Amino acid sequence: MxxxxxxxxxxxxxxxxxxxxxxxxxxxxxxxxxxxxxGFSYDNTGAVGHSTWRHVKFVENQTQxxxxxxxxxxxxxxxxxxxxxxxxxxxxxxxxxxxxxVRTEFGSVYVQPDVCNGCSYCVVGCPFGVVQKxxxxxxxxxxxxxxxxxxxxxxxxxxxxxxxxxxxxxPLDELRLQAQTRLDDLHARGMTDxxxxxxxxxxxxxxxxxxxxxxxxxxxxxxPNPEVPTKYLKKGWTASAIGSAMLVAGAALAFLVGGRS
Amino acid sequence: MSNGxxxxxxRERVPDPVSESRLAQLRDEAExxxxxxxxxxxxxxxxxPRASEETGYYGVHLxxxxxxxxxxxxxxxxxxxxxxxxxxGAMADWIGDDYELAKHARxxxxxxxxxxxxxxxxxxxxxxxxxxxxxxxxPQSAMSVGAWTLAAFGSFTAASTFAKLVQERWxxxxxxxxxxxxxxxxxxxxxxxxxxxxxxxxxxxxxAWNKNIETLPIHFGMSGVQSACSxxxxxxxxxxxxxxxxxLLASAWExxxxxxxxxxxxxxxxxxxxxxxxxxxxxxxxxxxxxxxALRLACLFSDSKKLRQAAAISGIAGSVLTRYxxxxxxxxxxxxxxxxxxxxxxxxxxxxxxxxxxVEKISAEKVG
Numbered sequence: 001m002x003x004x005x006x007x008x009x010x011x012x013x014x015x016x017x018x019x020x021x022x023x024x025x026x027x028x029x030x031x032x033x034x035x036x037x038x039g040f041s042y043d044n045t046g047a048v049g050h051s052t053w054r055h056v057k058f059v060e061n062q063t064q065x066x067x068x069x070x071x072x073x074x075x076x077x078x079x080x081x082x083x084x085x086x087x088x089x090x091x092x093x094x095x096x097x098x099x100x101x102v103r104t105e106f107g108s109v110y111v112q113p114d115v116c117n118g119c120s121y122c123v124v125g126c127p128f129g130v131v132q133k134x135x136x137x138x139x140x141x142x143x144x145x146x147x148x149x150x151x152x153x154x155x156x157x158x159x160x161x162x163x164x165x166x167x168x169x170x171p172l173d174e175l176r177l178q179a180q181t182r183l184d185d186l187h188a189r190g191m192t193d194x195x196x197x198x199x200x201x202x203x204x205x206x207x208x209x210x211x212x213x214x215x216x217x218x219x220x221x222x223x224p225n226p227e228v229p230t231k232y233l234k235k236g237w238t239a240s241a242i243g244s245a246m247l248v249a250g251a252a253l254a255f256l257v258g259g260r261s
Numbered sequence: 262m263s264n265g266x267x268x269x270x271x272r273e274r275v276p277d278p279v280s281e282s283r284l285a286q287l288r289d290e291a292e293x294x295x296x297x298x299x300x301x302x303x304x305x306x307x308x309x310p311r312a313s314e315e316t317g318y319y320g321v322h323l324x325x326x327x328x329x330x331x332x333x334x335x336x337x338x339x340x341x342x343x344x345x346x347x348x349x350g351a352m353a354d355w356i357g358d359d360y361e362l363a364k365h366a367r368x369x370x371x372x373x374x375x376x377x378x379x380x381x382x383x384x385x386x387x388x389x390x391x392x393x394x395x396x397x398x399x400p401q402s403a404m405s406v407g408a409w410t411l412a413a414f415g416s417f418t419a420a421s422t423f424a425k426l427v428q429e430r431w432x433x434x435x436x437x438x439x440x441x442x443x444x445x446x447x448x449x450x451x452x453x454x455x456x457x458x459x460x461x462x463x464x465x466x467x468x469a470w471n472k473n474i475e476t477l478p479i480h481f482g483m484s485g486v487q488s489a490c491s492x493x494x495x496x497x498x499x500x501x502x503x504x505x506x507x508x509l510l511a512s513a514w515e516x517x518x519x520x521x522x523x524x525x526x527x528x529x530x531x532x533x534x535x536x537x538x539x540x541x542x543x544x545x546x547x548x549x550x551x552x553x554x555a556l557r558l559a560c561l562f563s564d565s566k567k568l569r570q571a572a573a574i575s576g577i578a579g580s581v582l583t584r585y586x587x588x589x590x591x592x593x594x595x596x597x598x599x600x601x602x603x604x605x606x607x608x609x610x611x612x613x614x615x616x617x618x619x620v621e622k623i624s625a626e627k628v629g
Contacts, residue, residue: 038319040319040320041312041319043319046321047321047323049325057312057318058312059312059318060311060312061311061312061313091466094401094402095402095403095404095465096399096402096404097394097397097399097402097404097405097407097408098393098394098396098397098405099396099397099399100393115393115396116393117385117390117391117393117394118385118386118390119384119385119394119404120327120328120329121402121403121404121461123325123327123328124325124327124462124465124466124467124470124591124595125465125466126324126325126466127324127466127601128323129322129323129324129325129595130325131325132325132328133328135328138385138386138387138390215313215314216313216314218313218314218317218318218602218603218604219312219313219314219316219317219318220312220318221317221318221321221323221602223323223601223602223603224602224603225603226601227466229464229465229466229471230401230464232463232464232465232471232474233401233403233460233464235463235474235475236403236459236460236463236464236474236475236477236478237460237478238475239459239460239463239474239475239476239477239478239479240453240456240457240459240460240478240479240482242478242479243455243456243459243478243479243482243483244452244453244455244456244482246479246482246483246514247345247348247452247455247482247486248348248352248452250486250507250510250511251348251349251352251356251507252352252356253506253510254352254503254504254506254507254510255352255353255356255357255359255503256356257502257503257506258357258501258502258503258504258505258506259357259502259503
């Protein structure tokens with residue numbers, strides 16, 4: 001078993017160059033998804049999906065002293081490179097009926113393209129809205145954590161292309177320590193709104209892609225309490241059993257009372 | 262000038278001292294500085310939303326919408342009717358001694374399992390892809406459990422139908438035993454098959470669905486029971502009292518389910534009550550709840566075949582609409598960007614994602 005690897009994305013170092021997005025698309029040969037203007041932000045990609053495995057969020061804020069930006073009447077910018085979180089307990093992996101989605105030796109969550117049958121149940125199992133079915137291809141796609149590169153002992157394409165070391169790659173436990181050191185440093189320097197996103201308190205049990213953010217995670221479209229929906233199964237199957245008992249009892253009653261017509 | 266025929270601008274203004282002094286101010290500033298600092302151009306959709314704790318990420322919805330095609334809600338309907346039909350057939354055979362009804366119920370179940378498989382294959386795109394479902398057994402995946410249930414149900418039901426056909430010709434004891442065993446297996450697998458789809462969509466991240474995990478399997482199951490009764494009635498069993506009683510129980514439950522849904526005020530349930538998805542769900546609720554309930558009650562005191570057939574048609578239509586309504590509600594629920602971010606909803610009207618509003622405004626302008 002190899003060590004569990006992870007990503008630590010430090011948003012305070014991101015310059016929004018999108019080199020990670022380009023590197024990801026080039027290395028993984030991910031299809032184009034059109035030239036669309038969102039019209040609400042300089043972010044014209046919007047969200048991760050089947051054709052966008054890395055996505056730089058442009059978090060445009062009200063002006064705040066100390067944040068980047070131009071003139072005082074313009075907005076402030078923060079950037080954050082989003083990616084599949086490779087959850088410790090992954091909703092997509094739990095939901096997958098074919099075994100196409102597996103946990104690799106690096107601890108990442110990987111969709112085997114030759115096994116996926118396109119049932120799209122993982123899509124409604126992911127609490128981060130990452131994995132998506134490509135309607136043209138018929139199968140589901142998401143970040144592979146550059147499984148091929150990692151097996152060759154290399155870092156993922158996005159981390160390699162990042163010019164500011166905003167995307168850091170390495171053993172997960174080391175990255176968690178590194179993130180804490182960086183957070184303490186930023187707090188000491190007065191950036192008190194910095195915080196780490198790694199939801200270990202929910203049944204996702206933490207993510208293998210952790211983020212250093214400024215302010216609320218909600219501005220970055222990250223859920224405060226992501227949940228793996230397998231927690232509903234027990235209630236669901238109990239209800240199913242009750243429903244089945246109702247059918248048996250109801251039908252027996254109907255034929256006993258109604259009899260032969 | 263007076264009573265001009267034409268609108269001079271989108272928003273017609275009447276010149277007043279304020280507007281005129283502003284124009285004069287602009288002229289003065291231009292003369293004095295050679296440049297003016299206006300309020301700037303206001304692009305379509307401005308002011309643009311900000312990304313913040315209150316507004317999320319520009320209203321881009323976090324969750325992905327369910328990507329199932331039109332085949333899947335229909336599969337929910339056919340599967341529900343087919344599974345319930347197998348149980349009803351076995352009960353008619355063993356308790357009701359109604360062999361004609363049992364035979365028809367077996368045929369409905371067999372045809373239903375075939376159509377179910379066809380619909381699933383159609384959603385997946387290629388027949389071979391369905392076989393991937395049978396690579397592994399995975400209890401924590403409702404989809405895996407469901408695929409195996411369908412495979413088992415389809416096999417047992419086909420076996421039961423075939424064995425009973427053989428039994429009709431050669432009524433030997435071994436054939437009889439096999440036929441009854443197969444019928445038992447078909448009914449037992451028909452039980453989870455008729456309502457597992459409620460677990461399937463309930464155990465997801467879609468708020469409108471998982472909020473109802475405790476009621477959905479029973480709701481979908483009873484919907485299936487009602488459509489099974491209705492289909493059998495339309496196949497000629499429209500004076501069978503037992504079917505009417507069972508249909509009555511199912512429509513009574515669906516009525517209760519509708520009332521239960523309408524009286525709860527949770528925000529997650531909104532797509533089931535508002536917008537297009539809400540109206541389809543409601544229409545399905547009325548057609549499978551109070552309407553057939555009233556018609557079937559009337560049938561207890563009347564032999565009118567028209568009444569029975571009306572109840573049956575209403576039940577089938579309601580059952581189909583219910584599945585499409587829930588599917589549409591799931592998509593609408595995924596688009597509610599505030600829910601997963603736990604942003605309190607202060608607006609009373611249906612929240613539209615800011616992104617969509619802006620994009621619509623831009624495209625409207627382009628067209629205009």
